[in-house]
Amino acid sequence: MNPAVAARLRDVAPILTLILLVLVVGIGSRGFLSPETLLVLAADTSTLFIMAAGITFVILLGGIDLSVQAVASMSSVVMALLLPSLGYGAFPAALAAGALLGLANGLAFTRLRVPSFISSLAVGGIATALALAFSGTRSIPIGEELRHAYLWWITGRMLGIPAEIWLGLIVLAICLFVERYTLFGRWSLAVGAGEPAAVASGVPVALVKLLACVVSATLAAFAGMVLGGRLVAGSPTLANEFLLPAVAAVVVGGTALTGGVGSVWRTLIGALIVSVVRVGMTFLGVDVFVQQIVLGIVLILAVWITIDRAKIPIVK
Amino acid sequence: MAASAIRLPPASRIERLRAFTPVIVLVVVFAVIGAIAPAFLSIDNLVRIMNASAIPLCLALGATFIILMGSIDLSVEGVVAMGAVLTALLVQNGANANDLGFLAIPLVLLMGAAFGFVNGVVHVKLQIPSFMVTLGMSFIAIGIATVMLAGERVRITDTTFRELALGRVLGIPMGVWVALAATLVAYVIQTRTRLGRWIFAVGGGEDILRLTSVPVGRVRILAFTLAGVFYGLGGILSAAQLGQGHALMGQGRLFTTITAVVVGGTSLMGGQGGVQNTLVGVLIVVGLANGMVLMGVPPYVQTGVQGVLIIAAVALAVDRSRARIIK
Numbered sequence: 001m002n003p004a005v006a007a008r009l010r011d012v013a014p015i016l017t018l019i020l021l022v023l024v025v026g027i028g029s030r031g032f033l034s035p036e037t038l039l040v041l042a043a044d045t046s047t048l049f050i051m052a053a054g055i056t057f058v059i060l061l062g063g064i065d066l067s068v069q070a071v072a073s074m075s076s077v078v079m080a081l082l083l084p085s086l087g088y089g090a091f092p093a094a095l096a097a098g099a100l101l102g103l104a105n106g107l108a109f110t111r112l113r114v115p116s117f118i119s120s121l122a123v124g125g126i127a128t129a130l131a132l133a134f135s136g137t138r139s140i141p142i143g144e145e146l147r148h149a150y151l152w153w154i155t156g157r158m159l160g161i162p163a164e165i166w167l168g169l170i171v172l173a174i175c176l177f178v179e180r181y182t183l184f185g186r187w188s189l190a191v192g193a194g195e196p197a198a199v200a201s202g203v204p205v206a207l208v209k210l211l212a213c214v215v216s217a218t219l220a221a222f223a224g225m226v227l228g229g230r231l232v233a234g235s236p237t238l239a240n241e242f243l244l245p246a247v248a249a250v251v252v253g254g255t256a257l258t259g260g261v262g263s264v265w266r267t268l269i270g271a272l273i274v275s276v277v278r279v280g281m282t283f284l285g286v287d288v289f290v291q292q293i294v295l296g297i298v299l300i301l302a303v304w305i306t307i308d309r310a311k312i313p314i315v316k
Numbered sequence: 317m318a319a320s321a322i323r324l325p326p327a328s329r330i331e332r333l334r335a336f337t338p339v340i341v342l343v344v345v346f347a348v349i350g351a352i353a354p355a356f357l358s359i360d361n362l363v364r365i366m367n368a369s370a371i372p373l374c375l376a377l378g379a380t381f382i383i384l385m386g387s388i389d390l391s392v393e394g395v396v397a398m399g400a401v402l403t404a405l406l407v408q409n410g411a412n413a414n415d416l417g418f419l420a421i422p423l424v425l426l427m428g429a430a431f432g433f434v435n436g437v438v439h440v441k442l443q444i445p446s447f448m449v450t451l452g453m454s455f456i457a458i459g460i461a462t463v464m465l466a467g468e469r470v471r472i473t474d475t476t477f478r479e480l481a482l483g484r485v486l487g488i489p490m491g492v493w494v495a496l497a498a499t500l501v502a503y504v505i506q507t508r509t510r511l512g513r514w515i516f517a518v519g520g521g522e523d524i525l526r527l528t529s530v531p532v533g534r535v536r537i538l539a540f541t542l543a544g545v546f547y548g549l550g551g552i553l554s555a556a557q558l559g560q561g562h563a564l565m566g567q568g569r570l571f572t573t574i575t576a577v578v579v580g581g582t583s584l585m586g587g588q589g590g591v592q593n594t595l596v597g598v599l600i601v602v603g604l605a606n607g608m609v610l611m612g613v614p615p616y617v618q619t620g621v622q623g624v625l626i627i628a629a630v631a632l633a634v635d636r637s638r639a640r641i642i643k
Contacts, residue, residue: 064447112631117388117447118574118584119630122623125571129620137616244455257448289467293459300452304442314522315443316386316586 054219062259067124072224080234098221106213154229192259349607378546386586393566394457399551404561432544436537519586
């Protein structure tokens with residue numbers, strides 16, 4: 001196959017996969033293609049997408065963020081703890097807590113020159129310890145009154161569509177804008193495409209990396225808030241099952257682990273694919289735990305297909 | 317450093333001092349905690365520290381070989397969980413009629429080897445970075461362990477088997493002896509076999525090595541397989557110690573393992589460190605954890621402390637002349 005056609009095919013493969021999957025699952029189970037099921041599916045995907053959108057920025061420049069699930073859990077704890085006293089102030093506080101952890105991760109990554117997979121693993125450990133310390137290792141329920149007063153924008157509906165879908169769309173719009181029309185977005189791609197060239201052309205590489213870590217952790221914190229709002233509780237283990245599907249969503253969408261290629265738009269497609277695969281498996285009666293095995297395999301295969309070997313002469 | 321086949325150029329005094337930093341840190345940590353909480357240095361507590369070190373040591377030995385190559389293995393928790401569950405299902409237990417006793421050990425080690433082998437093959441043949449392969453494999457292994465038990469836990473009823481961790485010889489728990497034996501084996505592999513020397517060589521400079529006749533791919537696959545065997549052993553000891561097997565038994569193990577290896581002075585860049593460093597690293601990490609409990613620090617703070625330790629150790633060890641681009 002000539003390279004141009006192959007590249008084109010790789011571009012459209014994720015969306016074709018999504019359409020095919022929806023059709024297959026739709027034919028297999030009648031109820032699936034009803035508007036109500038699709039809305040629930042989209043709402044379920046929203047949290048996953050918000051988290052994956054953040055990781056996308058780090059992966060775009062060739063790094064990885066393994067701290068997202070711990071940061072999300074911690075943010076849900078902060079939100080649940082502060083809601084009674086601060087009201088709406090609890091939301092920015094939870095976001096700020098996430099951003100601070102992202103800053104710590106970014107500083108370890110750029111200033112101390114610790115590889116991102118290990119710095120984010122370590123910061124994830126710190127986030128978990130903080131969440132356990134804040135919550136006294138317990139789950140913190142959010143009272144009925146508080147829920148009605150403050151969580152309407154997470155649990156309610158607007159124009160008949162669940163609020164989470166709106167939140168996901170807002171995050172998508174902002175991320176697409178940042179990615180396409182801001183210096184930070186353009187620089188991220190440049191760093192991922194070739195770091196030495198980016199350095200030579202005056203891109204503030206360290207700053208871009210630092211910002212990407214902060215964005216990733218802040219969006220993870222936002223996802224933690226939305227998840228906490230849905231489950232009406234904050235807990236240090238709330239988002240524990242999210243790392244695998246979130247990284248899978250980014251990679252399955254076609255953003256390469258080696259950086260330089262990809263987009264938040266692709267991550268949306270990837271998140272939808274992950275969701276449809278999960279729902280499809282549930283419809284087919286596949287055990288929840290087997291689903292994890294399947295997702296693990298899908299992740300490895302997707303990395304294999306998207307990775308750009310020219311960028312890593314020695315695979316470590 | 318007796319190990320490295322490729323001798324490093326004559327080290328300056330500062331560099332030689334650097335090689336002993338982990339030992340100095342170990343002594344300082346024990347001295348400081350001992351001064352604050354005298355009970356820390358009592359014989360009873362030292363035995364307790366040894367006992368708590370047994371499983372982390374087995375796991376960290378396996379991870380050492382991988383990190384020596386400049387790769388990373390995040391599949392620890394998954395393989396430990398698989399090992400513990402398989403052990404619990406093979407010896408006399410509350411869920412099925414098996415009663416293999418100690419015969420279960422080679423089978424579980426074989427399972428660990430199989431997982432490590434798959435890690436290595438996927439990593440080498442498909443050219444996927446090891447952190448991603450092993451992350452995926454960890455989820456897969458935990459998934460399999462969960463499916464095998466349908467989310468339940470199995471109790472081990474074979475008391476003779478549990479002696480493997482709980483029995484005492486010369487006042488020291490069996491598990492510690494097993495871990496020491498594993499250390500010896502790992503040390504011999506590192507220093508006295510071709511595989512051991514090749515692992516160092518791969519970490520020291522793979523690009524140059526490819527020009528020689530060293531089968532780099534095969535060395536990598538073998539190293540991952542070897543690591544799997546050590547994780548399997550960790551799983552067996554966990555099952556014997558706790559008297560049960562379930563899919564979350566590996567939880568928290570990955571963190572301790574990597575902290576121990578890097579705190580011991582084995583560089584993430586590869587080619588530097590070794591089994592002897594890991595022994596010191598495990599004692600630092602476990603000693604610190606034990607000491608914090610004695611001083612009344614809540615146990616969950618340890619994850620945070622370990623996170624800081626990882627970053628500090630890696631940051632101090634980064635060889636800035638070698639790594640210009642850090643991803």
